[in-house]
Amino acid sequence: MNAPTGLDFAAIPERIQAEVQRAIQRSIKGVEYFSSSGPTLGSTPKDVLHSRGTMNLYHYRPMSDEIYRVPVLIVMATTNRGYILDLVPGQSFIEFLLRRGYDVYMLDWSAPRPEEKSLRMEDYVLDFIPDCVRRVQADSGEQDVSVVGYCFGGVLSLLYGSIFPDGPMKNLICFTTPIDFREMKLFSNFSDRRYFDVDRLVDSVGNVPPEMILSSFEMLRPASRTVSQIQLWENIWNDEFVKSYRMFDRWATDTLPLAGEYFRDITKDLMWDNKLFNDTMSVGGRAAKLENIKVPILHAVAEHDHIVPYDAAKHLIAKIGSADKEEVMLKGGHVSLVAGANATKRLWPKLDSWLGTRST
């Protein structure tokens, strides 16, 4: 080491050689990147149990010799595709659950069609989810069903659970689920009722286009997309990095449109009036108070969640009426909490230990 300058001159040739090799690898892998299609996502074997417009109900084929009595229904967020929970073998939450002995169903969403612009919150909460729960009961032969909701899928699950407190939901697990929408500061400002004319927007476009949803997500961290592309170029020689980048990038940009009336309901009831937090929420004329939920509940939140900040999610457990309730905060962001290499070590084992004892 050269003390006055802090430089290790002996190591410089080695470093230059490594960088030259990486530069060559970048050129080769860069060509490969643009000529290949990336990993296949969502490939865990499944059957489509039911499909109706925007709603799809999947049943994943069991992967263990015996399974828990209570089936699990995952309710996906309406803005994104469910394959984030089924990326590739070894990084699939679904596969993890199947190998741990759960019987797994998923309520996933397709893009709502133009004629589905009239779908409202009540269609999701009073029709789609109950319909899927009934089909899970019929298919599994069990009366009890555990429900897992991710992000806004968690909000829909909470509304369902608060309107149908007498079952058949046996356990509820929410991932990064907001209830205090004032605390989603940027979304709240984007939809400021003084300036945002939701009626005009919905009346004009019908379903809210996915580009608009994607833009609003990307505006939360406007520099991150550019930086992630710089990082991709720097690491393009690294196959594992590129695979992971492609999986998450494809999912993040595969945003779904939202049914117009549903978007109007979300904006007015949740973003403007914060009704879920204020205990004034109703869906289709039926009161939806969180205190009505009495089943065991686990709420997993992420320490660095920029989409659902902790302040927007932290009151959930306090407002739930259950005696058996737990919040767990784990390292990670909104997506890395549930998917990717870190989720396999953090959230998934926690969920397994919590849900396993409540699934018999």
Place this chain on the structure above:
Amino acid sequence: MTDKITDPVALWQKMVGEMEKGFNSFATKAMETPEFSQAMNRAGGAAAGAQKQFGDLMEKYLLSMNLPSREQMTGIAERLQSIEGQLGEIRSMLSQMSASGGSPIDAAPRPPRTKRPPSEGGGPK
């Protein structure tokens, strides 16, 4: 090997990371202001209005060309959706019938629902 303090690549990566954080933080502060909301929604509203006017114009054009209107196409789509729904129901019924009747279609045996959590002695199998 060079350490992180003297490694120009590591320094570059650190600088990019810091720039990202700084820009995101700056932009977030700007976007939290009512002025930003007003400007953004004014631009968005104008775009939505233009889109509606364009849509109306297109509908008149299609009518003059004796082409089906959007409403008619939507009607056909709704009927198709209804047919799809009914096909799904029929498929589901057939699956259930074959399962109960022992037919091989979709009737793969399911594992027993007897699993116990490891804490109760139900270790991995």
